[in-house]
Amino acid sequence: MTIVRDIMSSDVKVCAPHAPVTEAAKIMRDVNCGSVPVCEGKKVVGMITDRDIVITCVAEEKDCKTVHCHDCMTSDVITCSPDLDIHECARMMSEHQIRRIPVVENGEMVGICSIGDLATVNIHVNEAGEALSHISEQIH
Incomplete structure (x- = not known):
């Protein structure tokens, strides 16, 4: 049985709740991803996602240097255990339509598991693809 700990990334860039959204955007640029855990x-x-920043800050023509991550982040975060199959x-990713899930142990983030991490395990390519197709579906 392969567990999340076997495939997750443990070197995770995070931002603080009071950090400006520009900091989160720079992390997304540097790591080449669309979401960052706020810790x-x-x-x-x-x-916080790139979409959160665009909708809450850019589309409202707010100053991205003065809008903080806590102003536009999702606070109801789905997490998983490193020992989860x-x-x-x-x-879980498919059900909640998420591409990255923080991995938490004893209340502390120890890593992150992405849809790409799932796809690196050959026998799980179909599952990752199925999860991604559910994630990409529009909810009506």
């Missing part, structure tokens, strides 16, 4: 210390308190992780 107080090692505790996940939110996730990767099949279950793929199911």
Whole structure:
């Protein structure tokens, strides 16, 4: 059985709740991803996405240097345990329509698992593809 700990990334860039959204955007640019965990210390308190920044800040013509991550992040974050089976992780991503899931142990973030991490395990390519297709579906 392959578990999340076996495939997750443990070197995760995060931003603080009071950081300007420009900091989160720079992390997304540097890491080439569309979301960043928002943490107080090692505790996940939110996730901020490129879409959050565009809708809350750019589209409203606000100054991106003065809007903070906590102003536009999602605070109801879906997380998983590092000991979770990767099949279950793929199911959770599909069910909640998310591409990246913070991995939390004893209340502290220890990594992140992405849809790409699931796809690197050959036997799980179909599951990752299925999860991604569900994630990409529009909700009506």
